[in-house]
Amino acid sequence: MSTIESLDLKNLHVIVMQEFQSEDIQELNSDFFRNLSSTIGKLKNEEYDGIEKKAKNQIISTTTNLIELLVNKRLEKISNSIKIPYNILTDEEKFVIDSNDEMNERKDMIISGIINGKSKFLETTSTKHKTKPIAVRFVKEFDEIVGVDLEKYGPFKPEDIATIPNENAQALISNGIALKVRIEE
Template identity: 55%
Template sequence: MSETNEIDLNKLHHIVLRETENDSIQEINPDFYRKLSDFIGDLKKQEFDGVENNIKKVIIDTATELTSLFINIRLEKISKSGNISFQNLLDEEKFILDAEEERRERAEMILSATINGKSKFLESISQNHKTKTVVVRFLQEVDELIGADLEKYGPFKIEDIATIPYENAQALITKNIATKVRWED
């Protein structure tokens, strides 16, 4: 862990370069992503005119590209490795891996139920998924609707936030009538 607590573009470049030059996942500061987020966030808050503003935009774009490259390199190393060592993974990367593990478990569950003739179990999974709720923010007005769970929802005005069944949410999101609300929104 050669980097100090503060991140700048030069240090970010050095960290990404070091990661690309090694086959294994490199050890870095555990709060790297938070420090990097602070660095980019602080840059975005600064206001400049003219050439200085153009330079700021280039720095932000470069930092964004390096960040994307860094995450993708580390995730690719993880996916190519048959034996994942959690030792040098950051908590944010473990969060991503949790979702991958959940995906694999779900795929195995569906495969097992299908080849073992458990159609009632598959029907239950399907129904539970259709009716699980999702939080959405409405981009257009919507009249009352009947949810996949046969409950009534709405009516909704622009910017209203509601919890509705997944199947209904997906239909509204696809038509750009609503957008999914995520934790970071």
């Protein structure tokens, strides 16, 4: 099992323990999570039988648990901290906190719109959100619908993928009829 040698569980465990024992976020190599991902991906693609297969699966399971603990602890520290140096965060953590920053900006815009009597701005924002296109994959058959944008969509069969208004997509998702599809650019 050559890949196991490059995946140092003891080192990963030490990093996780240090993160939990310190109030400060520790600095990791910028490619730390990508390297872990690459190693796990290689390990998952290796074929073994018997005890070696059980050992491989246990290593993957243990590594997965350690990574989840580490990421969750680091994001908790980032959320609870007033100021963490941006340069010590991994690119993946920066990706997550950027969404938090956007959420805070949106919240401030809405509060400003409310307290400054900008009802037209709030109406426009609401309409844009309701009608913004969302890609979904249908898991159940579904008849034609009229979207909140007054356009017709469907009918749909399982595995069909469609782009429909957000408000309609969320209703279908919450009723177990469709799943959100994330389309990466």
